[in-house]
Amino acid sequence: MRDVAIIGVGMIPFGRRDEDTLLDMLAYASLNALDDAGMGDKGVDAVYVANMGAGILQHQTSVASALVDRLSLLPAAADAVENGPASGASAIKNGLLAVASGYYDTVLVAGGEKMREVVGWKATDFVATMTHPEVEYPYGITLPGMAGMFTRLYMEKYGLTRDQLIAVAIKNQKMGTLNPYAHVKMIITREGIVESPDAAVNNPVAADPLHFYDMCPVSDGAAAVILCPLEKAQEFTQNVPVVIAGFGQATDTHTLQERDDPTNLKAVTLASEQAFNMAGLKPKDVDVAELHDAFTILEIAESEHAGFFKKGEGGIAAENGETSLKGKIPINVSGGLKARGHPVGATGVAQVVEIVFQLRHQLDEARQVKDAQVGFTLNFGGFGNNVVAFVLRRSE
Amino acid sequence: MKTELEITAYQCKACGRVHYPYHDRCLTCKNREFEVIKPEGDAHLLAYTQIFNLPWGFDVRFLVHGVVEFSNGVKAMGQIHVESLEDIKTGMTLQPGWEPIRIVSGEAIYGLVLKP
Numbered sequence: 001m002r003d004v005a006i007i008g009v010g011m012i013p014f015g016r017r018d019e020d021t022l023l024d025m026l027a028y029a030s031l032n033a034l035d036d037a038g039m040g041d042k043g044v045d046a047v048y049v050a051n052m053g054a055g056i057l058q059h060q061t062s063v064a065s066a067l068v069d070r071l072s073l074l075p076a077a078a079d080a081v082e083n084g085p086a087s088g089a090s091a092i093k094n095g096l097l098a099v100a101s102g103y104y105d106t107v108l109v110a111g112g113e114k115m116r117e118v119v120g121w122k123a124t125d126f127v128a129t130m131t132h133p134e135v136e137y138p139y140g141i142t143l144p145g146m147a148g149m150f151t152r153l154y155m156e157k158y159g160l161t162r163d164q165l166i167a168v169a170i171k172n173q174k175m176g177t178l179n180p181y182a183h184v185k186m187i188i189t190r191e192g193i194v195e196s197p198d199a200a201v202n203n204p205v206a207a208d209p210l211h212f213y214d215m216c217p218v219s220d221g222a223a224a225v226i227l228c229p230l231e232k233a234q235e236f237t238q239n240v241p242v243v244i245a246g247f248g249q250a251t252d253t254h255t256l257q258e259r260d261d262p263t264n265l266k267a268v269t270l271a272s273e274q275a276f277n278m279a280g281l282k283p284k285d286v287d288v289a290e291l292h293d294a295f296t297i298l299e300i301a302e303s304e305h306a307g308f309f310k311k312g313e314g315g316i317a318a319e320n321g322e323t324s325l326k327g328k329i330p331i332n333v334s335g336g337l338k339a340r341g342h343p344v345g346a347t348g349v350a351q352v353v354e355i356v357f358q359l360r361h362q363l364d365e366a367r368q369v370k371d372a373q374v375g376f377t378l379n380f381g382g383f384g385n386n387v388v389a390f391v392l393r394r395s396e
Numbered sequence: 397m398k399t400e401l402e403i404t405a406y407q408c409k410a411c412g413r414v415h416y417p418y419h420d421r422c423l424t425c426k427n428r429e430f431e432v433i434k435p436e437g438d439a440h441l442l443a444y445t446q447i448f449n450l451p452w453g454f455d456v457r458f459l460v461h462g463v464v465e466f467s468n469g470v471k472a473m474g475q476i477h478v479e480s481l482e483d484i485k486t487g488m489t490l491q492p493g494w495e496p497i498r499i500v501s502g503e504a505i506y507g508l509v510l511k512p
């Protein structure tokens with residue numbers, strides 16, 4: 001197996017992008033990545049496109065075939081990858097394996113989603129199609145609803161507090177104001193969302209015990225990366241290569257009700273352990289992490305299940321600032337899904353793009369983790385029933 | 397109004413694990429033979445939430461969802477019909493019924509409804 005490097009990254013600002021089609025967004029992010037890799041006028045061997053909902057939301061299928069045509073990358077091999085909100089990391093995993101095996105030398109992975117052109121109930125329904133079609137979906141359960149049940153169980157078992165959830169929301173929205181790609185650029189305060197007389201209006205219950213500001217926004221957006229063998233990286237670009245040192249992927253039961261302990265995110269633990277073992281590293285070696293905080297509870301629970309904190313201590317750590325930019329383990333200093341946004345097919349790719357920015361040391365001081373050498377990403381599909389993790393390392 | 401719970405669960409003939417929904421192989425031992433069972437006994441509330449952002453197909457202000465475990469080990473999600481979350485708490489016993497849970501194209505879809 002060959003070492004695989006990320007030699008180019010591209011992203012477009014997430015948000016509401018009424019002027020762009022899904023293909024526009026995928027093309028813009030891909031061109032940014034090709035240019036960043038020094039491949040602006042070259043082709044690639046293969047393209048993987050991560051997308052969850054074009055067939056439902058845009059009534060469009062075969063988006064990978066459409067993208068290679070749009071970008072004049074013909075006759076590159078092209079596949080679409082759908083793995084719910086973990087589609088992005090799954091697509092990168094497929095690209096990684098293709099390059100590591102020696103079958104392809106250059107691979108473009110693009111992830112994108114256009115969710116804001118439908119009304120709220122339709123977007124909510126679209127995401128809820130991940131639930132079990134017979135024993136969950138008919139009841140009207142949503143992913144926020146799953147997160148609400150999970151949060152209450154976590155509170156009962158581990159003593160998680162609302163203040164700990166609020167700490168995550170405030171941190172991530174503050175960091176989002178510093179990220180030019182973020183959807184939400186608004187600082188929030190305890191007074192505004194908890195203490196003031198207006199807090200009940202500003203921050204109503206959304207999925208009890210979770211409130212509005214515990215949720216990520218519904219976003220449009222796209223991100224892309226270019227992969228090649230590490231040994232060939234310098235043929236394309238002088239960018240510092242970032243190596244995918246390890247990856248892991250694991251699954252869990254489709255329904256929460258069939259888990260022996262619904263607070264135990266087994267797939268997160270397994271995927272993380274696989275990634276760390278492959279990289280020969282441990283959670284303590286990670287300088288910066290991007291976790292899948294579609295809900296504030298997930299940043300806390302994932303930080304524990306990935307091995308950064310013991311069970312029950314992730315919330316305390318968040319409240320104590322240990323996950324802030326200058327903390328013990330900076331988490332989601334991009335703003336995370338909470339502020340950058342969550343165009344579901346794009347998210348796993350955007351997490352990796354963010355870590356590449358960090359490991360190249362090319363961010364502003366306000367967001368750069370000093371001298372970052374190792375990064376970690378975790379992309380969470382369904383309600384933890386399909387999880388993909390990467391350990392990324394700066395290669396001098 | 398229907399009264400029987402139209403829930404079919406599956407108990408592994410090798411290890412006894414109860415499955416709902418159906419799996420082709422046991423989640424514990426991978427055995428392929430199951431005994432069909434129905435939920436029996438009290439329904440104890442394991443987890444619950446109240447959601448206000450509803451998907452397509454619901455003309456109500458909010459929904460309350462819960463997962464219950466029946467005395468014979470069958471676990472299932474249902475809608476909880478209460479006015480307020482203050483009426484329920486984890487571990488309490490709920491009364492199960494089989495009632496309309498949503499309307500699709502004018503037709504009532506039935507499912508598990510739980511009440512204190």
